[in-house]
Amino acid sequence: MTGLAAAGTGAFSGVVSASRGWSRRIRLNGVLVGLSLLWLALVVLAAVAPAVLAPGDPVQLHPTEVLRxxxxxxVLGTEQYGRSVYVLLVHGARTALTIGVAATALAVVAGSLIGLVAGYAGGVVDALIGRVLDVMMALPGVLLALLITAAAGPSVGVLIVSVGVASIAGFARLMRGEVISTRTRLYVEAARATGISPARILMRHVLPNAAAPVAALATIAVGEAILAAAALSFLGLGPRLDVPDWGQLLASGQAFLRQSWWVSVFAGAVISLTVVSVGLVGDWLRERTRA
Structure with a gap:
């Protein structure tokens, strides 16, 4: 009896310690998600109303304030033209967020439509679309975006299209899988038996039930699009704007990295914080959609 009691006490203690570990992990994740949401709210505010956070003129040059x-x-030093790094980062948020959101929206719409058609039609149509998606996924996303941008020329519109096209295959694959698992359910079969058109079945019955995982992936894809756009700008394929975007600011400080580290370091920190914050929020949303 004493041995059984000891074993029971040990098992109970193990369960209690495990539950405490999970509770600490949940609290930690909640804190990280909360901080990520706060950071993203600041990024959105910087994109919508940059003058609220940084009243200075991001275009005006200050030759006497170079690399301070x-x-x-x-606060964050100045770059090679004497402009405040903080002001440039705040005003550059609009370009980064615009490209990230617009490119993701393009990928979601195009990829979802392709996945809907492939998953619902099946057969030869699904096989043909699948081969095209295989070719697209065989190429790294950044490489595909780089090829499109290099061929079409640097601009905000081209950057949106190139980054968006590079992400279409992932959304199409996900939507196809969701449609295949949804189209055999009873309510879809009942709607098909009543003579409802395939297009109406897709829009009213299949798409709403397959949209939650796609929405969660879209949140993560915004961060990936921002990172891809910054990478292309760093390579010199970004848009030529009066106010440099985050990738251009990162690249501009590379030549002065030893003596003036703050230009590239702070630009890289802002990009990293934004991408990580979007990823954490996206993972949180994905977990909630699974629950």
């Missing part, structure tokens, strides 16, 4: 280290007059 971070301090009271310049």
């Amino acid at each position: 280290a971070p301090g009271p007059d310049a």
